[in-house]
Amino acid sequence: MSNFIPGQPLIAVVLRIEIKKLRQGDNLILGFSIGGGIDQDPGQNPFSDDKTDKGIYVTRITPGGPAEEADLRMGDKIMQVNGYDMTMMTHDQARKRLTKKNEDVVRLLVTRKSLEEAVKHSMGSYPRQ
Amino acid sequence: MDTESTYSGYSYYSGRSRGSHRHGERSRDRHKSRNKDSRSEKSVTINTPPAEPLLGDSAVRGEQVQDDNWGETTTAVTGTSEHSLSQEDIVRITKDLEDSVGLDCRRYFTLTLAVILGLLVFLTPVAFLVLPHILWPEKLQSCGTACEGLFISVAFKLLILLLAVWALFFRSPRAGLPRVFVFRALLAVLVLLFVVSYWLFYGVRILDAQDENYQGIVQYAVSLVDALLFIHYLAIVLLELRQLQPCYSVCVMRSTDGEMRHYNLGQLSIQRAALAILEHYYCDFPVHNPALLSASKSRAAKHLAGLKVYNVDGEFPAAPAEGPGNNAAAGMAHSQSRAMIAAAARRRDTSHNELYYEEAEHERRVRKRKARLVVAVEEAFTHIKRMQEEEQKKAPGDVMDPREAAQAIFPSMARALQKYLRTTKQQHCHSMESIQQHLAFCITNNMTPKAFLESYLSAGPTLQYSRDHWLARQWTLISEVSVTSGLKDGSIFQLKCADFSLVVTTKKIPYIQMSEEYIDPKSHKFVLRLQSETSV
Numbered sequence: 281m282s283n284f285i286p287g288q289p290l291i292a293v294v295l296r297i298e299i300k301k302l303r304q305g306d307n308l309i310l311g312f313s314i315g316g317g318i319d320q321d322p323g324q325n326p327f328s329d330d331k332t333d334k335g336i337y338v339t340r341i342t343p344g345g346p347a348e349e350a351d352l353r354m355g356d357k358i359m360q361v362n363g364y365d366m367t368m369m370t371h372d373q374a375r376k377r378l379t380k381k382n383e384d385v386v387r388l389l390v391t392r393k394s395l396e397e398a399v400k401h402s403m404g405s406y407p408r409q
Numbered sequence: 410m411d412t413e414s415t416y417s418g419y420s421y422y423s424g425r426s427r428g429s430h431r432h433g434e435r436s437r438d439r440h441k442s443r444n445k446d447s448r449s450e451k452s453v454t455i456n457t458p459p460a461e462p463l464l465g466d467s468a469v470r471g472e473q474v475q476d477d478n479w480g481e482t483t484t485a486v487t488g489t490s491e492h493s494l495s496q497e498d499i500v501r502i503t504k505d506l507e508d509s510v511g512l513d514c515r516r517y518f519t520l521t522l523a524v525i526l527g528l529l530v531f532l533t534p535v536a537f538l539v540l541p542h543i544l545w546p547e548k549l550q551s552c553g554t555a556c557e558g559l560f561i562s563v564a565f566k567l568l569i570l571l572l573a574v575w576a577l578f579f580r581s582p583r584a585g586l587p588r589v590f591v592f593r594a595l596l597a598v599l600v601l602l603f604v605v606s607y608w609l610f611y612g613v614r615i616l617d618a619q620d621e622n623y624q625g626i627v628q629y630a631v632s633l634v635d636a637l638l639f640i641h642y643l644a645i646v647l648l649e650l651r652q653l654q655p656c657y658s659v660c661v662m663r664s665t666d667g668e669m670r671h672y673n674l675g676q677l678s679i680q681r682a683a684l685a686i687l688e689h690y691y692c693d694f695p696v697h698n699p700a701l702l703s704a705s706k707s708r709a710a711k712h713l714a715g716l717k718v719y720n721v722d723g724e725f726p727a728a729p730a731e732g733p734g735n736n737a738a739a740g741m742a743h744s745q746s747r748a749m750i751a752a753a754a755r756r757r758d759t760s761h762n763e764l765y766y767e768e769a770e771h772e773r774r775v776r777k778r779k780a781r782l783v784v785a786v787e788e789a790f791t792h793i794k795r796m797q798e799e800e801q802k803k804a805p806g807d808v809m810d811p812r813e814a815a816q817a818i819f820p821s822m823a824r825a826l827q828k829y830l831r832t833t834k835q836q837h838c839h840s841m842e843s844i845q846q847h848l849a850f851c852i853t854n855n856m857t858p859k860a861f862l863e864s865y866l867s868a869g870p871t872l873q874y875s876r877d878h879w880l881a882r883q884w885t886l887i888s889e890v891s892v893t894s895g896l897k898d899g900s901i902f903q904l905k906c907a908d909f910s911l912v913v914t915t916k917k918i919p920y921i922q923m924s925e926e927y928i929d930p931k932s933h934k935f936v937l938r939l940q941s942e943t944s945v
Contacts, residue, residue, distance in 0.1 A: 313944040321938040339942050371941055378945040 290367065293399050294359055294389040299350045301384055310378060310386065311345020312338050312352060317371030327355035329393070335359075336366050336374045338390070353392060360389040516585065526597055527574065530637060533604055534563060537611060537630040545619045556624040559631050566634045573641050577648070584687075586680045587886055588893045592647045600640055607633050652677045657896050657915050661686055665702055665909040668694055673918065680892040683884075683904055686913060691879055695868040697909055700834035704767075708760065771832075778829045779866065785825040786858045789818040793852060815849035830865065838874055839865065882906055 301308040316325055318334045327337045338356045341348050358366045361377045369377070378386060538560075541549055552560075615626060652675035659682065662669045670693050674682050793814050809817065826844065830836040844865075851861040864873060871879040886892055887910075888902035898917035903910050 310945045313942050315940065315942045319939060321940050324938070324940040340944070342944075371939075371943065375943045375945060 286368075292359065292391045293395045294391045295395060297350050297352055297388045297390055299346050299352065299386050299388065301386070302346045308379070308381065308384070309345070310347055311342040312347040313340040314358070314371075314374060314378070315339040317374055318368055319370045319372075328357070333357075334368075336369060336371075352388070352390065356390040356392050358388055358390055362387055516582070522597070523578065526600060529604060530600060531567065531571065533607065534567060534630045534634050537633065538563070538627060540616070541620075541623060541626055544616070545621075548619060548621050550621050550623050552623050552627070556627050559624075559627045563627070563631055563634055566631070566638060570634065570638055570641060573638075577641070577644060584684050586684065586892075588680060588891075590681075591678065591893050596640070596644050596647065600637075603636065603640065604633075651675065652681070656918060657898070658918050659686065659896075660914050660916070661690065662912050662914075663694060663697070663909055664912060665697065665699075670694065674896065676895055678893050678895055679888055679890070679900070679902055680886060682896050683886050683892075683902065683913070686911070687884060687904065690871075690911065692870045692872050694870060696838065696871045696874055696878065698834065698838070698868060699908060700837065708764070711760070775829075775832050778825070778832050782822070782825040782829045783858070783862065785822045786862055789822045790858045790861075792818050792821075795855070811849040811853040812845075814852050815845050819845055819848060826865065835865070835868065838868075838878070840875070843875055 299310055301310055314336050316322070316328075316333075316335055316337045320334065322328065322334045323331050325331065325333070325337060327339070328335070336358045338347075338352060338354055338358065341352060341354050358374075360366060361374075362383065364377055366374055366377070611629070614620065615629075620626065654675050655673035656675050658671055658673050660669060660671050670689070672686065672689055674685060677685065796808060823841075827836070830839060847864065848861060883906070885905040886902060887905055888900075890900065892902075896915050898915060900915045901913065903912050905911075
């Protein structure tokens with residue numbers, strides 16, 4: 281979630297999350313809602329630090345759903361879905377990537393603010409060799 | 410003896426009647442003005458005796474003072490009441506007479522100079538044309554057609570010049586300025602030099618040589634008149650046109666109550682700028698009402714008089730000597746004043762409270778009286794109706810002209826109006842006669858009660874009041890630079906009158922750089938701000 285410059289490589293601490301889709305009637309659901317995208321208005325995003333960040337964010341987690349079991353949290357920014365980059369996606373493209381009918385499992389790379397701090401803490405307590 | 414001086418300070422403020430409160434102000438600013446040449450700074454202006462107060466109620470006069478100590482000090486006789494004269498006033502009257510006589514002499518002097526110059530200017534071309542005929546008629550060539558055509562041209566140009574000079578210069582002077590009007594003096598000198606040089610040339614080349622070419626002489630006279638018309642054009646540009654373009658923005662502030670206005674002036678000398686400002690003052694600034702300042706003065710007096718510094722140790726400050734002795738005395742005075750300020754700062758805690766409640770109470774009282782007044786006036790106006798033409802059959806005894814109609818309905822609103830004016834401290838600005846006149850005026854012009862009341866509800870400009878309020882009074886221009894020098898950025902001067910002074914500061918209007926930006930009307934396009942949330 282650091283300030284990113286379009287076209288430059290982005291460095292972030294990410295967490296790997298694997299969510300198994302749940303079958304509900306005819307649909308496979310993941311149990312969370314997304315917001316954001318390059319065609320959306322980034323200023324309205326309550327979760328981002330940088331209000332020009334047009335990435336995909338998790339805006340709601342259905343309680344008891346597969347996302348909650350997999351420890352996805354509200355406010356997470358989704359960086360990759362099954363290997364596909366999500367930082368430069370429109371809202372609709374992101375939705376399509378997450379709801380492919382032939383995939384049962386989605387492997388997400390998410391980043392959140394607390395991850396960076398945790399890494400800094402852990403790096404600080406053990407002196408580098 | 411120290412306590413006595415305190416109380417005499419009180420007697421200045423408490424025992425005053427309407428005309429004499431300026432005593433204190435005058436003696437305080439004696440040391441401030443440097444350029445004033447009048448010596449009687451301490452005098453009290455004789456105000457024209459105010460017209461009879463409303464309904465002849467003499468209780469009105471004594472009610473303005475709300476000073477706590479009036480019980481102890483009302484016996485003091487301060488400078489004057491409205492009708493008596495003190496020694497200082499007599500001195501001041503004689504000095505005024507001298508000044509006015511001096512001023513008139515100057516005015517007549519300039520007038521005679523101007524008339525002489527004008528006559529010289531107008532008679533010169535005529536003289537140029539006539540003198541050859543008188544002095545050497547036999548040698549003169551006869552005037553052909555072209556030459557006679559020039560006569561007509563000279564005649565009309567002289568007529569135009571006459572009208573133009575009459576329009577520009579022969580207007581009644583609207584003010585007497587302290588110094589000579591520089592541009593006019595320069596123009597007069599220029600015209601004089603010009604005419605003298607033409608006469609010189611004429612005298613040497615034509616009169617002495619007795620030139621026979623009359624056409625040449627006529628053309629010479631025509632060239633003189635042309636040049637005079639061009640000088641008149643120069644006069645218009647210098648005197649009238651140059652100051653039209655605004656160049657400076659002046660801020661005028663009244664010293665007594667801080668009323669401030671801003672005006673834009675062109676390039677003027679300080680005295681002309683002061684004149685323009687005074688003309689705006691009379692119609693823009695609300696009338697100066699000394700009764701409104703009494704409350705803050707009594708508060709200030711309470712602050713001053715409440716503290717006394719006693720020297721408990723019994724040391725007397727040494728007489729002023731060089732070196733350390735002087736410093737000791739100065740140091741003691743310094744510490745005394747600091748002690749007074751500290752004590753005063755601690756004491757001030759309650760007076761702001763009093764002020765707040767007093768003002769709130771006053772506001773409420775004014776609103777109540779205003780409500781009663783509005784109702785009374787509206788009711789009074791319903792008793793009067795304009796008579797239509799067809800109602801002439803009514804008995805003539807019932808028909809009234811506006812003045813009688815005003816007198817008929819005035820008593821029903823008089824009391825409410827008097828009380829309102831007394832509460833807002835305006836009662837000395839309006840006399841019963843003036844109110845009835847205003848009422849008759851409003852009735853004649855079909856005005857509503859609200860229109861009639863508007864001039865009493867708020868203080869209007871000085872023009873609105875009786876003639877003695879705003880007849881041109883003696884104004885003094887106080888300035889650190891010469892008053893004929895031009896206005897500059899940051900110049901400050903004062904216009905002082907008997908009761909107050911107007912402080913004027915000047916700022917230059919900045920150079921404005923304007924650029925343009927073109928917007929294509931087709932470029933106004935909008936998009937929706939999307940923020941969708943999809944559940945997956």
